[in-house]
Amino acid sequence: MISxxxxxxxxxxxxxxxVSVVAAGCGSSSDDTGSTGASGGGEVLxxxxxxxxxxxxxxxxxxxTGFDIDLMEAIAGKIGRTAEFQDTSFxxxxxxxxxxxxxxxxxxxxxxxxxxxxxxxxxxxxxSEQAVLVKEGSDIKSLEDLSGTTxxxxxxxxxxxxxxxxxxxxxxxxxxxxxxAVNALKAGTVEAVIIDAPVAANAVEKSGGIEIAExxxxxxxxxxxxAQDETELLDEINQGLKEVQEDGTYTxxxxxxxxxxxxxxxxxxxxxxx
Amino acid sequence: xxxxFHQYFDFHIMxxxxxxxxxxxxxxxxxxxxxxxxxxxxxxxxxxxxxxPGKKLMPLxxxxxxxxxxxRAIPLLIIILLISGGVPYLEFIPKDIRIPNWFGQPDPFxxxxxxxxxxxxxxxxxxxxxxxxxxxxxxxxAARSLGMSHSQAMRHVIVPQAVTKxxxxxxxxxxxxxxxxxLVSVVALGESVLVGREVLAETFxxxxxxxxxxxxxxxxLPAARLxxxxxxxxxxxIARGSHIEVG
Numbered sequence: 004m005i006s007x008x009x010x011x012x013x014x015x016x017x018x019x020x021x022v023s024v025v026a027a028g029c030g031s032s033s034d035d036t037g038s039t040g041a042s043g044g045g046e047v048l049x050x051x052x053x054x055x056x057x058x059x060x061x062x063x064x065x066x067x068t069g070f071d072i073d074l075m076e077a078i079a080g081k082i083g084r085t086a087e088f089q090d091t092s093f094x095x096x097x098x099x100x101x102x103x104x105x106x107x108x109x110x111x112x113x114x115x116x117x118x119x120x121x122x123x124x125x126x127x128x129x130x131s132e133q134a135v136l137v138k139e140g141s142d143i144k145s146l147e148d149l150s151g152t153t154x155x156x157x158x159x160x161x162x163x164x165x166x167x168x169x170x171x172x173x174x175x176x177x178x179x180x181x182x183x184a185v186n187a188l189k190a191g192t193v194e195a196v197i198i199d200a201p202v203a204a205n206a207v208e209k210s211g212g213i214e215i216a217e218x219x220x221x222x223x224x225x226x227x228x229x230a231q232d233e234t235e236l237l238d239e240i241n242q243g244l245k246e247v248q249e250d251g252t253y254t255x256x257x258x259x260x261x262x263x264x265x266x267x268x269x270x271x272x273x274x275x276x277x
Numbered sequence: 278x279x280x281x282f283h284q285y286f287d288f289h290i291m292x293x294x295x296x297x298x299x300x301x302x303x304x305x306x307x308x309x310x311x312x313x314x315x316x317x318x319x320x321x322x323x324x325x326x327x328x329x330p331g332k333k334l335m336p337l338x339x340x341x342x343x344x345x346x347x348x349r350a351i352p353l354l355i356i357i358l359l360i361s362g363g364v365p366y367l368e369f370i371p372k373d374i375r376i377p378n379w380f381g382q383p384d385p386f387x388x389x390x391x392x393x394x395x396x397x398x399x400x401x402x403x404x405x406x407x408x409x410x411x412x413x414x415x416x417x418x419a420a421r422s423l424g425m426s427h428s429q430a431m432r433h434v435i436v437p438q439a440v441t442k443x444x445x446x447x448x449x450x451x452x453x454x455x456x457x458x459x460l461v462s463v464v465a466l467g468e469s470v471l472v473g474r475e476v477l478a479e480t481f482x483x484x485x486x487x488x489x490x491x492x493x494x495x496x497x498l499p500a501a502r503l504x505x506x507x508x509x510x511x512x513x514x515i516a517r518g519s520h521i522e523v524g
């Protein structure tokens with residue numbers, strides 16, 4: 004008996020040891036504020052981002068990738084700077100950029116009036132879109148065709164609001180997760196699914212038998228955030244964004260990460276403020 | 278602490294969403310009412326097949342035992358997902374049955390009925406079996422010696438006595454069944470928990486989910502007391518040594 008309880012105690016100590024080592028490992032890696040150099044050369048532009056948030060920002064310290072990262076590097080290249088990324092927490096990201104901890108923030112951040120009180124935003128660089136996902140060969144071609152149908156959505160998302168308020172669906176079924184709704188579509192228990200466009204594109208690519216009938220723009224626009232007194236840098240970044248869009252780099256980066264064509268509206272959105 | 282109460286017991290939010298959650302709760306009750314009848318019948322059928330005599334019926338008994346064991350061994354959640362995601366693919370079944378929309382209830386409701394009946398039929402079969410096996414073996418022998426067939430003896434002698442022994446465990450299964458109707462929310466049936474979670478998504482407050490829990494309490498707590506009463510009554514009967522009337 005004694006030896007057995009000793010063995011148990013030993014196992015417990017071992018377990019605690021392993022857990023604490025693992026925990027310490029995790030802790031130290033997330034404390035890393037590693038940085039990524041980029042093309043362009045010139046003065047460093049420090050950029051804060053809450054990583055990971057795929058496909059916008061992801062990867063390990065020193066080799067961050069994603070739509071935001073690629074776009075920011077391209078813009079920095081246009082204005083003769085080198086983007087250097089710092090992983091940070093989203094909760095404090097606007098306060099930190101306002102206080103000058105970073106030169107800019109790119110972190111899939113939606114432009115809102117509340118945030119605009121604390122920071123200045125660039126022109127929108129991304130328009131969040133919803134997609135109407137249907138079975139291949141479906142009669143449903145647009146949001147209007149959803150009248151009288153059963154529509155699947157992910158609970159608590161913009162897609163659910165859209166299905167309730169815009170589409171005249173006879174029934175809206177809120178599934179706990181996006182893939183559950185996509186499965187229901189494939190099984191034929193719902194006739195369409197309204198979900199974030201990148202998620203829909205990913206589902207089409209991975210699962211087959213389904214297609215995007217229509218993409219629907221929403222009010223959400225993402226912007227690059229800067230301290231309010233950085234007006235000169237703001238102009239430069241807006242100019243850089245415009246150039247990146249005009250020379251096709253933006254479209255290339257967009258298609259790389261979202262497997263979709265960028266919405267036309269994004270090009271006019273960034274010119275509207277000119 | 279006050280944060281906790283605000284998050285789960287915000288009476289303002291409970292009041293504002295009371296009628297929606299109650300409407301969802303009626304779905305739970307309707308689901309329960311249909312399944313309880315079907316599962317009681319299906320469970321009895323399974324239990325009786327399990328008791329069939331003779332070597333020839335061995336495969337049928339074995340199959341039934343396998344069914345009862347397997348359905349009790351798989352999480353109900355998986356059965357619900359399997360049926361709701363799988364049945365619509367069975368293209369040899371007509372579409373109106375494969376994707377049922379009967380009596381104003383959508384297909385997730387009927388998938389829930391099917392899944393719960395299949396699983397709770399297995400659970401209830403075990404309860405019936407305990408009741409049948411609790412009837413003294415001399416009863417069966419006496420009935421058979423009077424010239425009754427196996428099925429006559431079951432119908433007139435064994436089952437009537439067996440069912441008087443099982444109200445308490447059966448009621449326990451029913452309480453579990455009522456609670457498990459909430460699992461059908463994973464296939465987007467708008468029952469009380471799903472409605473509560475909708476409110477959560479809208480308000481970032483869990484009080485409506487808690488409200489659904491309170492509605493269940495109103496039914497399940499008295500039912501639990503009833504179970505205790507039935508057990509006490511049964512025990513006092515045994516203590517008095519009274520025999521059970523056979524109609």
